[in-house]
Structures are given as C-alpha cells and as structure tokens.
Amino acid sequence: DTQMTQSPSSLSASVGDRVTITCRTSQDIRDDLGWYQQKPGKPPKRLIYAASSLQSGVPSRFSGSGSGTEFTLTISSLQPEDFATYYCLQHNRYPRTFGQGTKVEIK
Amino acid sequence: EVQLVQSGAEVKKPGTTVKISCKVSGYTFSDYYIHWVQQAPGKGLEWMGLVDPEDGETKYAEKFQGRVTMTAEMSADTAYMELSSLRSEDTAVYYCATLPLHGDFVFWGQGTLVTVSS
Numbered sequence: 001d002t003q004m005t006q007s008p009s010s011l012s013a014s015v016g017d018r019v020t021i022t023c024r025t026s027q028d029i030r031d032d033l034g035w036y037q038q039k040p041g042k043p044p045k046r047l048i049y050a051a052s053s054l055q056s057g058v059p060s061r062f063s064g065s066g067s068g069t070e071f072t073l074t075i076s077s078l079q080p081e082d083f084a085t086y087y088c089l090q091h092n093r094y095p096r097t098f099g100q101g102t103k104v105e106i107k
Numbered sequence: 108e109v110q111l112v113q114s115g116a117e118v119k120k121p122g123t124t125v126k127i128s129c130k131v132s133g134y135t136f137s138d139y140y141i142h143w144v145q146q147a148p149g150k151g152l153e154w155m156g157l158v159d160p161e162d163g164e165t166k167y168a169e170k171f172q173g174r175v176t177m178t179a180e181m182s183a184d185t186a187y188m189e190l191s192s193l194r195s196e197d198t199a200v201y202y203c204a205t206l207p208l209h210g211d212f213v214f215w216g217q218g219t220l221v222t223v224s225s
Contacts, residue, residue: 001169012114030188032208034116034206036152041214043202043204043216043217043218044144044202044215045213046206046213049208049209049210050208050209053209055211055213056211057211059157087151089152089154089206091206091208094166095154095156095166095167095168095169096142096157096168096206097154098151098152098153098154099208100151101151101152
C-alpha cells in the first residue's frame with residue numbers, strides 16, 4: 001500500500017495567517033493527489049485535484065503543489081470558515097489511501 | 108441536481124452483517140465509480156473500496172477484504188456496501204462518493220452511522 005504521512009496533525013492559527021500542510025507518500029504517485037476539507041458532521045469536500053488544480057468554486061486562497069512523493073496544501077490567508085480538518089488522498093494506485101488528517105484550530 | 112442518498116442509521120450486534128445503500132440521481136449511474144469511505148468516531152477517513160456500476164468490478168482495501176462486498180444495481184441506480192462479521196471497531200459513519208481523478212464531479216452521500224454494540 002502507499003503510505004501517507006501528513007503533517008502536522010494539528011495546528012493553531014489566526015485569521016489572516018498563511019497555513020501550510022504537507023503530505024508525503026511512500027511511493028512516487030506523480031500528481032495523483034487531492035486535498036479535502038471536512039467540517040464536523042459533514043462529508044469531506046475536495047479542494048484540490050491533480051495536486052495543484054483548484055476545484056470549481058473553491059476560493060483562490062487555497063493552492064496545492066508538489067509531485068512525486070511530496071505535496072503541499074497552502075491557505076494563503078486563513079478565514080474563519082477554514083477552520084476544519086484537512087486530508088490528502090492519493091489515487092495513483094489501489095488501495096486509495098488518505099493521510100491522517102490535519103486539524104486547523106483557532107489560536 | 109446530483110444526489111447520493113444513503114440509507115439510515117443502523118444498530119447491529121457483533122458478528123452480524125450490515126448492508127448500506129446509496130441511491131444516486133441526477134446523472135448516469137454507470138458513468139462514475141462509487142467509492143466507500145469509513146470514518147470511526149473522532150478518527151480520520153479510510154478508503155474501503157469501490158464498485159464500477161457498469162460491470163460490477165470491485166476493488167477493496169486489504170483491511171476489509173473478505174468481510175466487505177460492494178455491489179451496484181443499475182436498474183435501481185443504487186450501490187450497496189455490505190460488511191459482515193461486525194465488531195465494535197466497525198462503529199463508524201460510512202460514506203459513498205464519486206471520486207473522479209479530475210474535474211468537478213465529486214459528490215458524497217450524507218453518511219450512514221453504523222453502531223455495533225451488544
């Protein structure tokens with residue numbers, strides 16, 4: 001299986017901060033990675049696909065980068081509605097695998 | 108409007124089987140795989156597997172292999188996920204979803220809570 005190492009597991013930040021979340025994979029997955037946001041009691045929402053393509057309707061403060069084994073999700077200026085848990089998901093090979101999640105909390 | 112509507116919450120005893128449905132509408136069922144994702148209380152997301160509605164082909168995560176069966180009934184535009192030999196660790200919310208590699212056609216069911224308790 002492709003192992004996913006997502007970091008940090010949690011972070012505290014203020015509105016307006018720049019936030020970076022990293023996902024490392026145990027195998028080269030090219031750019032076959034998506035980033036998801038999940039709020040309590042709701043299903044996840046995809047923000048980024050193909051490592052760096054912004055899902056339609058997602059604010060441009062979200063961006064993704066990387067390829068191969070290292071990927072980054074950046075929120076350029078954290079907004080109140082961005083406090084949530086974020087996951088990466090690789091879909092290069094089966095089984096698909098999620099990262100462990102990063103909980104973004106209010107400082 | 109695209110919708111994935113899942114069946115309701117279940118309470119099951121250990122050792123029994125649960126079968127969850129995911130009825131889709133607003134698109135051609137055979138156009139997208141249906142994925143199933145598990146989320147235990149307070150925990151992260153775990154991909155369980157997928158079914159191709161067009162031909163019934165499945166892929167399962169090894170963790171669930173032997174206990175999970177995913178099927179699709181084209182005539183009913185409905186996918187099913189059956190999990191057997193339930194144990195307390197299977198207590199979780201189960202989601203169905205379309206998760207295409209690219210593009211905007213990403214839709215999730217509302218989730219189904221399965222509680223396994225004696």
